[in-house]
Amino acid sequence: MSDRVQGGEDALPVKRIDPAYQQVANQLRALIIDGNLAPGDRLPNEDKLCSRFGVSRNTVREALRILSSDHLIYAVRGAGGGTFVTAPDVLSIQERLQTSLRLLTGSNEIDHDELFEARALLEIPTVRNAARHRTPEDIDRLRQLEARVQHAGNTLERTENSEDFHQAIFEIAGNRVLSIIAPPVWAALTLSWRDQSSPHRWSTIDHDHGRILQCVEAGDEDGAAHAMMAHLRDLHGISQGGDQND
Amino acid sequence: MSDRVQGGEDALPVKRIDPAYQQVANQLRALIIDGNLAPGDRLPNEDKLCSRFGVSRNTVREALRILSSDHLIYAVRGAGGGTFVTAPDVLSIQERLQTSLRLLTGSNEIDHDELFEARALLEIPTVRNAARHRTPEDIDRLRQLEARVQHAGNTLERTENSEDFHQAIFEIAGNRVLSIIAPPVWAALTLSWRDQSSPHRWSTIDHDHGRILQCVEAGDEDGAAHAMMAHLRDLHGISQGGDQND
């Protein structure tokens, strides 16, 4: 997918030569993604990979580093150890997306407004679904998280707990794709907003959380949506969200 | 973020020892993400990194492979070459997100309905914004893309051109965050839907595209939203989208 030929004027239909370690990594990656190697499967040990591919141990190891950095494999030392295919895990996916968005904001390829709009777009329909799907247990959980935000000692804790509150709403809404995508957007947003320098007025935020919880508990979709929109504006210092359809 | 201590029962506050190559990679990664090393900057050559970190060249190289797999650096051989910090590029970010979502669908951690809902959530407000922001040039572009879909020779080409049509709508709407996130969701969706086996009825799709274009040109947000919703249902074989608020 990434190795399409550059469409220049006199582009010959050839691919640029990849280093050996890259080719080894590509082949193994394809095996994993296509399912020929399933999660938990063990790869041949490094010596065998050397002879199979006809490269040195060093080259094989560099290829394995690429795959382990992609969280496709992990290594276990010792007898009976080896290199295994990992089950895909959500946390590492989020971390990588977060890193990417962070770099894009750093180089001004995406800006604050786009991130805010994206967050609102993800979070407002989600809180509607949460208001529709909530169970009494869900409400209990939200109440506990709300309390933890209020009783947190310092700003860092409050921020983390607040993110847990929002994450819980995603989980209640029940869409795991959105649950995965949203937190990296938040993280990039808080980064792009450090020049704002407005110290959080936590009383406002606590009030917002309370109102959101109230609407979700009551099953009031419209109310929850408005409460969430107001909360996001409070969080990110937007006075008028001109483009938002709430 | 990933190196929090596991909260077991008798967990001592210690971190598991990372391999040397991992520590080197972590340090260099932090330097890049925090901006101490900006895109285009050149890292010290491998020998210098060896002496700085006090490890062998092999270890340094494995660390560099990790970072290059994250698309944070790239290597150039020869005199005046070296290892450089890359400018973040959107395509590689999308590819990685796509791989992740693909693996998650493959292991049934996310399902078709969640992907469909996510796509609708991203694409319906987007087409509204496109209907609001469109210029005459935008309409020309959409018309050309629509024609390319219709005149494509085979299914593969039609599919690719159709994705270009949708991508153009995102670009007209003007939110680059959403433009980045949406295509990987599409890709995972088409994968999770291969059992559907319904050969695309392209006439329906052409008709949908035409209606969307018409509404966007007229600036009819509601019409565009409904047309998009109907189109997505046609594409992914959903008869009743119970949870969607269109």
Add this chain to the structure above:
DNA sequence: CTGTATTTGTCCGTATGTATA
């Protein structure tokens, strides 16, 4: 055009740490 210096790419051999049997 030719050599020379610089830098990554590749390979080999060996030693060490770690976990299983």
Add this chain to the structure above:
DNA sequence: ATATACATACGGACAAATACA
């Protein structure tokens, strides 16, 4: 406790690519 299997780490060497005088 000993042997075995495996990843990890080291050091040295040469090859290949590129820039520059």
